[in-house]
Amino acid sequence: MSEETMADFEEQIQASFRKFNAGDKVTGTVVSVEEEEVILDMQSFSQGVIPASEYSDDPAFHAMDEIRVGDTLNAVVLDSDDGQGRILLSLKEAKEEEAWNKLIQAQEEKTIFTVKVLTSVNAGVVAYLEGIRGFIPASQLALNYVEDVDVFIGEKLEVVVITAEPEKNKLVLSAKEVARERVTREKEKKLNALQKGFITEGVIERMESYGCFVNIGDDLTGLVHISQICNKFIKSPAEVVKLGQKVKVKVLEVNEGKIRLSMKEAEDIAPELDEESEPLEYHDEEATTSLAGLLAGIKLPE
Numbered sequence: 001m002s003e004e005t006m007a008d009f010e011e012q013i014q015a016s017f018r019k020f021n022a023g024d025k026v027t028g029t030v031v032s033v034e035e036e037e038v039i040l041d042m043q044s045f046s047q048g049v050i051p052a053s054e055y056s057d058d059p060a061f062h063a064m065d066e067i068r069v070g071d072t073l074n075a076v077v078l079d080s081d082d083g084q085g086r087i088l089l090s091l092k093e094a095k096e097e098e099a100w101n102k103l104i105q106a107q108e109e110k111t112i113f114t115v116k117v118l119t120s121v122n123a124g125v126v127a128y129l130e131g132i133r134g135f136i137p138a139s140q141l142a143l144n145y146v147e148d149v150d151v152f153i154g155e156k157l158e159v160v161v162i163t164a165e166p167e168k169n170k171l172v173l174s175a176k177e178v179a180r181e182r183v184t185r186e187k188e189k190k191l192n193a194l195q196k197g198f199i200t201e202g203v204i205e206r207m208e209s210y211g212c213f214v215n216i217g218d219d220l221t222g223l224v225h226i227s228q229i230c231n232k233f234i235k236s237p238a239e240v241v242k243l244g245q246k247v248k249v250k251v252l253e254v255n256e257g258k259i260r261l262s263m264k265e266a267e268d269i270a271p272e273l274d275e276e277s278e279p280l281e282y283h284d285e286e287a288t289t290s291l292a293g294l295l296a297g298i299k300l301p302e
Contacts, residue, residue, distance in 0.1 A: 018044050020087050024077040025094065033067050040073060040089065047086050050075060054090040058128035059118065092131060099130035100166035107161040112178055115159055117152045125149050127157070132171050134159075140174035143183070190218050191254050198251040199266050204243055212237045214249055214261055222259030224249060229263050 020026065020042075028040030028048045038055075040048035050073075055061050067073070075089035082088040106113070115127035115134065124137040136159065138146045146152075163172035202216035211225040224247075230240050241247065241263075250266035251259065 020044075020046070020077045020080045022077055022079060025074065026077060026087075026089070027072060027074050028089075030067055030069050030071045030073060033063055033069060035063055038063055038067055038073075038091070039086075040075070042087060044087075046081075048075065048089045049082055049084075049086040050089045050091050054078070054092055056092050056095070056131045057133060058131045060116065060128065061131065095131055097166075099132050100164065102130055103132065103161050103164040103171060104166075107164045110160050110177075112158050112160055113173075114156055115173065116156050117154060120149045120153055123149075125152050127159070127173065129159075129161075129171065129173065133169075134161075134171040134173045136173045136175060140172075140176045143176060143179050187219065187257070190220055191257060191259070194220075194251050194254050194259065196251055196253060200249060200251075201246055202249050202261075204241055204245045204247060207237050207241070207243060209236060212241060214247060216249065216259075216261075220259060222249070222251070222261040224261045224263050228252070228261065228265070231264050 026042065026048070028042045030038060031041050031047070032039035036052050038050040040050070042048045052063065055063055073091060074094045075091050076093040077087060078090050078093075079088040105111075113129055115129050117125045117127050117136070119126050121135070124135055125141070127134050127136060136157070138149050140162070141149065141152055141157075157175040158178045159173040159175050160177050161171065162174045162177065163170055165171075200216050202214035202222075204212050205215045205221065206213040209226075211223050211229070213221050213223055215221045224237075226234065226237055229237055234240060247263055248266040249261040249263055252262050252265070253260040
């Protein structure tokens with residue numbers, strides 16, 4: 001036997017006599033997986049055992065689905081003897097520090113996770129993320145007001161971390177933030193599709209002293225300044241238009257999410273829009289169509 005082999009053998013012998021103390025962080029190889037317990041080879045005279053109560057706080061965690069024989073697991077020693085000569089270990093304690101670090105980073109990076117709502121509590125619902133119990137307030141479940149949080153039980157939601165405080169064991173998640181970001185991206189795509197000179201129809205949905213706001217479809221609304229309503233001087237938009245009226249408008253500018261429109265230029269340049277007219281016409285390089293037609297070829301994120 002070579003000197004190197006003898007040295008290795010001596011190291012193995014020394015390792016087998018290692019003493020395990022409560023709180024030690026250890027690593028072992030899985031040799032058996034059951035729903036009630038997982039057995040680890042600790043390279044010592046004693047095997048390690050992780051009871052089901054020490055798998056995870058997440059009630060949806062099932063050892064036989066998550067752990068395989070041959071896996072290497074990190075664990076924390078709870079007791080050097082479980083009463084049967086085995087080392088009592090905790091998987092969830094070992095994962096907790098790592099999980100919180102990941103969640104704190106996820107909050108900073110606004111990482112999106114998919115979670116399943118398990119139950120409802122006062123003013124919200126509960127879902128587990130990285131084995132940590134997370135709270136989703138009713139106000140963070142959706143863009144709109146949620147009256148009955150129970151309808152979300154069993155549903156899968158895309159969420160981001162908005163609060164991660166391990167010292168308080170406080171994890172707060174938000175589905176609303178994900179939905180809001182998605183709506184913002186969709187609106188940006190629609191806005192990018194609008195071109196200067198584009199002419200379409202819309203409905204006046206609000207009137208102010210300085211002009212009127214016209215909904216041109218696809219959740220887009222633009223301002224027609226009072227000077228762009230008609231070719232004569234008026235003191236109030238109400239002199240020539242009214243709420244709910246259909247009007248023809250031309251896009252003057254799209255800047256920083258705001259749409260400037262003109263009614264008088266649309267009337268001067270474009271013919272009357274007709275439901276039976278061609279979906280797209282060109283008049284002196286000015287496009288006339290419906291907004292829906294313009295956006296038809298754009299694929300928005302799901």
